[in-house]
Amino acid sequence: MRVVVAGSGISGVVAALRARALGNEVVLVSSGKSASSRSLGVVDVLGYLDGEELSSPEEGIKILVEREEEHPYSLLGVERVREALEFFREVTARAGIPFRGSLEENIHIATQFGTVKPTCLAPEKVYAGRVEEWSGKRVVISGEEERNFSPGFVAASLSWLLPKLGLAGPRRIEAKGEGELVLKPLRQLGNGENARALPLLGDGEQVVERLTEHAAEAGVRIVQDKISRAVVEGGELKALVGRQSYAGDAFVLATGDWTGGGLVGMREPLLGLELVRVEGLAVKTPLPEGGHPYSRLGVKVDGNLSPFYRGEKILNVRVAGALLGGYDYCTEKSGWGVAIATGYFAGGVR
């Protein structure tokens, strides 16, 4: 089959890798930067449910499956999410950026803003520096000042936070002694260095770039182009069109939300796909408790992730990632988890 994937954030790249692994002829078309490249590059699967932190994403997904039928995890079910994460671990390992972690357990990582957040899978060096490893150690924030990183600022912010968690440190010192755990930005960590990694905003870029290179090596055609329209005939999508036309038998739309460009206002601009119904969009409070309803807006799909076009399902199209509606990755902390799981499933055509 000829598979056209629109969008090269994490959902599109995973969709392209899966479609290629199944023997399809795959083209990955993207207009540029993605939310994925601006992220920390760790895989949040499900950090919170109803405002409560989850120790196990797997248990949280099982609850969602029971009660939220439009949530992307409910459409897939827990076993498909597990399979997708396994695939992600395999391809990242092959691409030279192995991830650690499991669906059964959330870990905690420090951010450059002095907060600690739950996540599920992380690059090995980030995983090794998880907060769970800090107990009894003095944490040292190290590394060179750069546009996006100030060791003094991170140390000061965490110094305020950590005593509340019953933990020592952190502070900035260069001498490294016994009982110290040194955290340094991932991209400043040299090979063989004994420090652990502190993820920074923008670290997602390296993951996406390496996976895109890996996809190209596997035979995916990578094209930079902005899709501006779609050709639909007889209820099927025939081609996506930018500077060139990309004809295919199956299509994956992985164009993201407002950050990626897949949503414009309250519209999916390429096909005008139906969006999920969300109550309370008029709420004026910028950050109401439980998240803004606007964050749940996105494309409505069936159990195969096929969207609705002019009232009918369009069966040779699947939607993946942040373009999907029915979930709020900001409050749930489920961004890359949903993107990887739905990307994997959407790319599963042959």
Ligand SMILES: Cc1cc2nc3c(=O)[nH]c(=O)nc-3n(C[C@H](O)[C@H](O)[C@H](O)COP(=O)(O)OP(=O)(O)OC[C@H]3O[C@@H](n4cnc5c(N)ncnc54)[C@H](O)[C@@H]3O)c2cc1C
């Ligand atoms: C600041 C920030 C930090 C975050 N950190 C994390 C984190 O650490 N962990 C986590 O799990 N989640 C995180 N998230 C959420 C996560 O980044 C997103 O949920 C996820 O990256 C969405 O991936 P995606 O592939 O669906 O969309 P995107 O990554 O947005 O990709 C969309 C792609 O579509 C392309 N595109 C759009 N329109 C067109 C068009 N017309 N033609 C061609 N191409 C097009 C774009 O160029 C882009 O390549 C963060 C979000 C933000 C905003």
